[in-house]
Amino acid sequence: MDNYKLINEHLKKIENETVPQVSIDCTVFGFHDNQLKVLLLSWGHTDKWCLPGGRIFHHEHADEAAVRILKERTSLEDVFLQQFHTFGDSQRYKNESLFNTLSIDPSWLSSESHLLKRTISIGYYALVNFEQARIRPDEFSEACSWWDVKEVPELLFDHNNMVQLALKTLRRQLNYQPVGYNLLSEKFTMPELQRLYETLLGRELDRRNFQKKMLSYDILERLDERKTGSANKSPFLYRFVREKYEEALKEEILFGV
């Protein structure tokens, strides 16, 4: 019951200190085992899952709120984080049923509370390093874990929709900007980078052409190290040249694979 008290207090804080009827939901992508992963929270004591999210404090920029929410869930800062769509359907979800699911007593909130009203959600997507992320659930959730994008279960609200659109946006972004700085470790091999692209695009790429293309963008530095440990020729390690990578991000042009 102590837990409920905490939840109640948290609800009050949200009710009083955040912009009403607006929320933020984050689709957080990671890459591990050649799989694209997405971060999900289990709602309350149920086995229903949803995206990490939160509210915007009265004097906070929406982008700041997204950064804060992401940091709370992953401990990470300075990662790729971008708004991709605002979900404005008045029927997106009914908060009443949501409170039932969560076993929250609605009497804790006045019937006028904006938390019971329709909510417009600003969707952000983030690209984070899977190994560095220290993930943890929020006040309303029991568990927090990575799911293979291909195995995302049925989510609460319109969150399946959000994941799909985030993914579509991410794929489109691949045409304009390099990706990988945020999803891979600092040092990585060319095959690893290729797996990432293949996973994101959902199709296989030619090794030789991929390498040629990537190197032609002049954002990679080949190190004098190789990755050992598997029963084959050790691949070279590469690293993004930060300044050139940032430049490419700004230019936003031609980045086909």
Add this chain to the structure above:
Amino acid sequence: MDNYKLINEHLKKIENETVPQVSIDCTVFGFHDNQLKVLLLSWGHTDKWCLPGGRIFHHEHADEAAVRILKERTSLEDVFLQQFHTFGDSQRYKNESLFNTLSIDPSWLSSESHLLKRTISIGYYALVNFEQARIRPDEFSEACSWWDVKEVPELLFDHNNMVQLALKTLRRQLNYQPVGYNLLSEKFTMPELQRLYETLLGRELDRRNFQKKMLSYDILERLDERKTGSANKSPFLYRFVREKYEEALKEEILFGV
């Protein structure tokens, strides 16, 4: 003073019937005289200009609200209208100064009114037919007119920013989707279509290559008519084949010019 009364009533309606602290702003593009135009409203009795905008009713989808707002300003429905960004800076504008500008007595609103608080704005952009649009100002504005995108004055709030980002989004969209159905008349010549693309892209294109490219997409039908009236060979008229155009819109792939 009657006008003020109307404004006051309208304010009350907005205050009571719309989602608090959220607004919609529309960047409406038209094409005329080989210029890309954008629709602006003059605020109150001032010579300050801003984008057309509005609020979302409690049970209205944000997209529906945008459609409604666009219809109110242009009389047009069924046009291209798409969300492009949500502006969430808590300092986007101060409504107090806004009410001063408008000569609205703040006592008409309670100090608790959400209309006095920070507002998050969902930005939409629309492509409309310049000739068909019957434009008119809203309750808060005196005038409504088209401005050449290159000559947009300093706008209120962060609206210059919005126009720039809408334009950037529109240009990017050119890579994925055909444009023109919404901006041109039903029948148009190839040079007219080319001017549109040149204006949007801000660079000149080769006549022969442009025509080849456009025809290759198989979304145009050449009519047995020509456009006469100028001192040169009469160009053929073309028309978009609706079904094929829609198909191309959905595919969202490869549409370089």
Add this chain to the structure above:
DNA sequence: TCAAAAGTGTTTAGCATACACCCATGC
């Protein structure tokens, strides 16, 4: 008859794609 702009096809260059052999590593 002249100026202005549209109709039309071919050549070229650059980029994307397809493709194969040798080499290093761990078991």
Add this chain to the structure above:
DNA sequence: GCATGGGTGTATGCTAAACACTTTTGA
């Protein structure tokens, strides 16, 4: 030694870009 997967270069085809002359029209 052998299976696995990485390192590397070339040939081909396709698409994009460059380019000029003739024709029609209104003034």
